Amino acid sequence: MTSLTHLNLSNAGFEGKIPPQIGNLSNLFYLDLGRNGLFADNVDWVSSLSKLRYLDLSGMVLRTRGMSLPTHLGKMTSLTHLDLSNVAFSGNIPSQIGNLSNLVYLHLESYYMFPQNLHWLSSLSKLEYLGLRGIYLSQSFHWLHTIQDLPSLMHLRLSTCAFPHNNPPSLFNFSSLLNLDISASTVSFVPEWVFGLKTLVSLNLRSNNFGGPIPGSIGNLTLLENLDLSHNSFSSSIPNALYRLHHLKILNLESNNLHGNISNGVGNLTSLVRLDLEGNSISGTLPRSFGKLLSLRSLDLSNNQFNGNPFESIGSLSKLVNLQIVYNCFKGVVTEDNLANLTMLQQIIASGNNLTLKVGFDWYPTFQLFNLHLNSWQLGPNFPSWIQSQNRLQNLLMSNTGILDTIPIWFWEHFSQVSYLDLSRNQVHGELRTTLKNPISVHSVDLSTNHFHEKLPYLSNDVYYLDLSNNSLYGSMDDFLCRNQDKSMALEFLNLASNNLSGDLPNCWNIWPFLVDVSLQNNHFVGNLPHRWNLLSRVFPTSLKKNNQLIILDLRENNLSGTIPLWVGEKLLNMKILCLRSNNFSSHIPNEICDISLLQVVDLAENHLCGNIPTCFNKLSAMRLRNRSRYSGIYFESYTSDYSFEEMVSVLLWLKGVGIEYRDILGLVTSIDLSRNKLSREIPREITDLHGLIYLNLSNNQLSGQIPPREIPLTISKLSFLNHLDLSYNHLKGKIPTGIQIQSFEATDFVGNNLCENGEHGVNWFFVSMALGFGVGFWLIVAPLFIYRSWRYAYFCFLDDMWYKLQSCW
Known part of the structure; x- marks a missing residue:
């Protein structure tokens, strides 16, 4: 196809080697092979494409070890666009690229480049876009001053660059720069020269280590339309200087330490389209001037400390599409008038507030929502009939909303295609089976902690998550489990705990091959367990070997015996929770468990394990660092043919001697419980490397005096994040080390040993x-x-x- 002038194969999913025969297409003006999975031993074939003006090889891998970019790129003088972003190669960037005097766009992103000198950039007089993302900038970076003399430069991207000494270069004289990106770099403070760039339209300082107050000199950038200061550590209140940026369309201050109130000056930002203040500590009521932000389409105030009734201030924002205000201190009554002007709303994410929706029985909202999250609002006592007007809902969350009603007959038919439904923690009652005109086909259903009675409902194959726990459902599980034996069911999570179900457990679990988590506790089942449930037999279930995506393995309180198999640590490498509590396992704890680096809960308590505590526990990297993740649950991902979604799981954990069900913060819990076994020898010092460990229980073992120098290791006192330590009833000797954390524990945590306070040597x-x-x-x-x-x-x-x-x- 030698006459071809334009070839675009970007994002096509290709893998493998780039065919060098592309070099035969000598008439090409435009070639884009970017964002595929391609590699090459060399790119010498590029030299044959002398007419090329546009070349994109982004994401390509130069496979030959030590391969650098070819110097003959500098001979392609017709090029105006060269994108080598995220190209895996080593060595310096060839200075011959400076010969490409017609270049308008140059992107050299790579995490493998360590350029010593880029003075040749000054030759690119027509350059408008320069991307140096991810490049290690050496200590001699004075060459960067040369780019300030590029007369046409409008876009400069230095994101994820490693600056020496955490300091960016001093650049002052850009005369035409519109966009500057220094996000996710190693810079520790906002360089003052940034605020002299009066022509800037977009400034991205996201994900750095900036602290202290937001500099007031940011108000000098009066032409700014896009400002991103998110994911830093800025403190104090929002400066009034920000309210002088009248052209701002996007303001992102998410995930900082901002506090104080929002002043009335926010009303000056009349051009704002998106405002994101999520994840700060901002308090007070929203000022009335919020109502002046008539261009606003997206507003996120989540996870702050706002109070008052927000809808009194935002009720006039007729262009608002996305509203997120979860987990604040908002309170008050929301009326029809407050919502009348919000005609374009598509998403209300407002759970975790103390708001009451008070509307008429025949109220018909002016908006059509895709997502509605009103957990903890007051919506009852009647089932909100206005929900029937929402024809596009994908997620409906109305947990703990004071509903004392039955679910209307129209509900299941009207919302049969909702992806996620949560009506838990209400007092919804009625008979699930008779009120369902069609089988449940919602992907995820949570009706737990209500007053449902009668028999279990039928399920369609679309349901992946079903929680009907804490209701009054009764009868057997025969129809529920065995009704459709001709096809496999897709259900992955099933919780029927704390009902009145009875009878035998039927033996048709073979049609439920995707089940990950099943809870049937607190019912009235009788008879023998199904033979397919080797989970509950005396032998560790070898069928689990194939479940290499298993996240949680909970086999507590069964009659499993023998040794913990080595393949648990060899095959289940994605596991985060391992609970084998209250069984009859014997022998030693296999070292292979340490290979499961994602483990954050290890509960092997109340078995007959012996031998020493593995010294390799410091390989459990999930416990080595404090978990500061904002997303504190643990999720498993479900798939359909055209859709995927995540579901949060819950686990009952025994911490401090009490069984507590963890769900929303399960991802933050780190625990090792080896209590009530026959473990002996010393406490390994390696366990003190787990600086993120919250709970450690080694009580009721036979740990003894081989702990040099026959005392609790002083390094344990350095585990400042430790919330609970129990070493009681062992054979430990010596003195208890000093340390603020150790001294906060109870005396009962050390009882049953021969220990004494620091500086003492036992009792005479x-x-x-x-x-x-x-x-x-x-x-x-x-x-x-x-x-x-x-x-x-x-x-x-x-x-x-x-x-x-x-x-x-x-």
């Missing part, structure tokens, strides 16, 4: 008995003298007489 019972005898004898004589005056008089007369006689003898 001779001195204890001597002191006790002295005290008893002293008070037997002295106490009566305090009580009886005559005894006291006689006693002192006796002493006086004895003193007189002694003097006479001398």
